Amino acid sequence: MDHSPALARLEQAILLLVILGGAGIAFNLYTGPGTENPVGIVPDALASSPMVLLVDPPLQGYSDPADPGRIGSVSISLRLFPGSVGAVDMDRATVLFSTPDGSETCGTEPVPPHWAITGRLNALPIGAADDDNLLETGEEFIIRVQPSRTLAPGETFTLTVAPPRGPVVKVTRTVPPKITPVTDLG
Numbered sequence: 088m089d090h091s092p093a094l095a096r097l098e099q100a101i102l103l104l105v106i107l108g109g110a111g112i113a114f115n116l117y118t119g120p121g122t123e124n125p126v127g128i129v130p131d132a133l134a135s136s137p138m139v140l141l142v143d144p145p146l147q148g149y150s151d152p153a154d155p156g157r158i159g160s161v162s163i164s165l166r167l168f169p170g171s172v173g174a175v176d177m178d179r180a181t182v183l184f185s186t187p188d189g190s191e192t193c194g195t196e197p198v199p200p201h202w203a204i205t206g207r208l209n210a211l212p213i214g215a216a217d218d219d220n221l222l223e224t225g226e227e228f229i230i231r232v233q234p235s236r237t238l239a240p241g242e243t244f245t246l247t248v249a250p251p252r253g254p255v256v257k258v259t260r261t262v263p264p265k266i267t268p269v270t271d272l273g
Contacts, residue, residue, distance in 0.1 A: 140256045141166035146272040157237035158262050163246060168229040174221035177249040183247040184234045193232055205231040240264045
C-alpha cells in the first residue's frame with residue numbers, strides 16, 4: 088500500500104465531500120428545499136400540529152337597536168388550546184351562521200351578514216396579544232357576528248368558525264325568552 092502525501096490529500100478531499108454532501112442532505116430533510124411552501128420534517132410537523140380553537144364562555148347576544156326585543160348580533164370568544172404550535176389566520180377563516188331557516192357565510196365587509204374581530208385579549212398564562220389577525224398562543228379574540236336578520240326569543244342558531252386548517256368550532260344556542268341589551272347566551 089502506497090501512503091504518499093498526494094494519495095492522503097485525495098482521500099481527505101473525498102471524505103470532506105462525502106461529509107458536506109451528507110450534511111446538505113440532512114439539512115434538506117429537516118428544512119425542505121427552500122420553496123415557497125416549505126416541506127421537510129420540521130415544517131411538516133409544524134403544519135400538521137393541531138391548532139384547536141377553544142370557546143371561552145359565555146356567548147353574548149346584543150339586542151338589535153331597531154328592535155330591542157330581538158338579538159341583532161352575537162359575540163364569541165376564541166383562543167388556542169394550550170400547547171398549540173403556530174397560529175390561526177383569521178383572515179382566512181370561514182364563519183357560518185345557521186338557523187333552522189338556512190345558513191349563511193359571513194364576510195368581513197361591514198354589511199350583514201358579517202363578522203369582525205372586536206377585541207384582542209391576553210390569554211393566560213402567556214398573555215401576548217398583538218394587533219395582527221393571527222390568533223396565536225397567548226391571545227384571545229372576541230369575534231362579533233351580525234347575521235342578515237335578527238333572532239327572536241326561543242330561536243335556535245348555530246355559529247361555526249372554520250379555520251384554514253384544523254377542526255372547526257361549532258356552537259349551538261337558543262335565544263332566551265328575555266332579551267337585554269347584552270344577553271348571556273351561555
